[in-house]
Amino acid sequence: MKDVIIIGGGWAGCAASVIAKKQGANVFLFERTDMLLGLGNVGGIMRNNGRFTACEENIFLGAYELFNITDKLSIHKNMDFPGHKHAYLYDVTKIEAEVKSFLLSIDINIHLQKRVVDIIKERDIIKAIILNDGEIIYGDVFIDSTGSTGPMGNCLKYGNGCAMCVLRCPSFGPRISISQKAGIKDIIGLRQDGSYGAFSGSCKLNKDSLSPEIKAKLEKEGVVVLKLPEEDIEMDKLRKKVCQQYALKEYGENLILLDTGHCKMMTSYYPLEKLRKIKGLQKAKYEDPYSGGLGNSIRYLSMAPRENTMKVKGIENLFCAGEKAGLFVGHTEAITTGSLAGYNSVKYIEGKPLLVLPTELALGDLISYGNIMLNIEEGLKNRYTFSGGVYFNRMVEKGLYSTDPHQIKNRVEKLGLLNIYNKG
Numbered sequence: 001m002k003d004v005i006i007i008g009g010g011w012a013g014c015a016a017s018v019i020a021k022k023q024g025a026n027v028f029l030f031e032r033t034d035m036l037l038g039l040g041n042v043g044g045i046m047r048n049n050g051r052f053t054a055c056e057e058n059i060f061l062g063a064y065e066l067f068n069i070t071d072k073l074s075i076h077k078n079m080d081f082p083g084h085k086h087a088y089l090y091d092v093t094k095i096e097a098e099v100k101s102f103l104l105s106i107d108i109n110i111h112l113q114k115r116v117v118d119i120i121k122e123r124d125i126i127k128a129i130i131l132n133d134g135e136i137i138y139g140d141v142f143i144d145s146t147g148s149t150g151p152m153g154n155c156l157k158y159g160n161g162c163a164m165c166v167l168r169c170p171s172f173g174p175r176i177s178i179s180q181k182a183g184i185k186d187i188i189g190l191r192q193d194g195s196y197g198a199f200s201g202s203c204k205l206n207k208d209s210l211s212p213e214i215k216a217k218l219e220k221e222g223v224v225v226l227k228l229p230e231e232d233i234e235m236d237k238l239r240k241k242v243c244q245q246y247a248l249k250e251y252g253e254n255l256i257l258l259d260t261g262h263c264k265m266m267t268s269y270y271p272l273e274k275l276r277k278i279k280g281l282q283k284a285k286y287e288d289p290y291s292g293g294l295g296n297s298i299r300y301l302s303m304a305p306r307e308n309t310m311k312v313k314g315i316e317n318l319f320c321a322g323e324k325a326g327l328f329v330g331h332t333e334a335i336t337t338g339s340l341a342g343y344n345s346v347k348y349i350e351g352k353p354l355l356v357l358p359t360e361l362a363l364g365d366l367i368s369y370g371n372i373m374l375n376i377e378e379g380l381k382n383r384y385t386f387s388g389g390v391y392f393n394r395m396v397e398k399g400l401y402s403t404d405p406h407q408i409k410n411r412v413e414k415l416g417l418l419n420i421y422n423k424g
Helices: 011-022 051-061 065-072 095-105 152-158 212-221 235-240 249-253 331-350 362-374 389-397 405-414
Strands: 003-007 026-031 074-081 084-090 109-112 116-122 125-131 136-138 141-144 203-205 223-227 254-260 262-265 286-288 318-320
Touching: 003 011, 003 331, 011 026, 011 065, 011 095, 011 141, 011 331, 051 065, 051 331, 051 362, 051 405, 065 074, 065 084, 065 095, 065 331, 074 223, 074 254, 084 254, 095 109, 141 331, 212 223, 212 254, 249 254, 262 286, 318 331, 331 362, 362 389
Parallel strands: 003 026, 003 141, 026 109, 141 318
Antiparallel strands: 074 084, 116 125, 125 136, 203 262, 203 286, 223 254, 254 262
């Protein structure tokens, strides 16, 4: 039997689990906290701009299961908000339990509150992982989807301190880079001024702490735009945030609120006293991070050098996915890289050629382009997402952006990749 060990249970790790299982592997998913999905528990935005194309490409490749869940749990569909079209917003309060239930139903071995702290390696082959309690787990192939956020020391060094975010490092311990433990030097993302990392781009407010009028409008329309007082406009804050697709003028001059079950506020952080001066937010309370009046988590501090197959360079049987695989932003991007890593991990065990998604697909182009940018200093100062910024512009210029599922299916079919993830 083929044993695939996946470290990190965010969207990328979950996607890798699904595809590796469909390829006939025994899948063991290790997550250091007590919940799957990580930042997916406070995200929620799907199918906006080029993510619609990417979502459909994934579905036609055979990675449809997780998108079916996010579509099913979306409380707003085909909605627009500043700079973004045809977005779906899934309910963050329900998503994790649904994904976990699905993974268990297909016999994924989920190990929660199991932090991987080290590896056992012979030459350039990983033999096993070591857990925080000393247990040793052997496997044939390993996928590093541990993310790039925090832990506390980094959020203090490069941010405003621990903001008590959903990753909960003080409770469950810090993430450990598997690639770094294997002796591979990680790559660190930069800000425009050359400093390291980037602030997570949004906070969550408790919806019940909003005024009845704002809450009602938010739940009806999915979005509320509130004008900021002139004295509180800080355009400089936009340059520090990870989500460059939301670093637009409208987001500097207004508070954009989205309904994702909680109230998603599209700014990295906002002092609570100032927030409560805005009409309708006089009783506002942070839901994530709890210290959203002070700061937010710092991301893009740990990317592995990799091939376009998602294999980590220098280690024969280590793959990577999610933020670990590059300066990628978003759930769709995590599912994209995770699905490919899961597929290729099994091909590696079988001794078969690894799949490189062609650049005629938006998925393959993002993976390829993101890899090129990892090796250029200016490239390290950008973030790459189907939904905006430099990569969405590239998608449009290359004619890859489409909202027509039939056109997207034909594109995948012509490349001979229809349902590739479903085939053994």
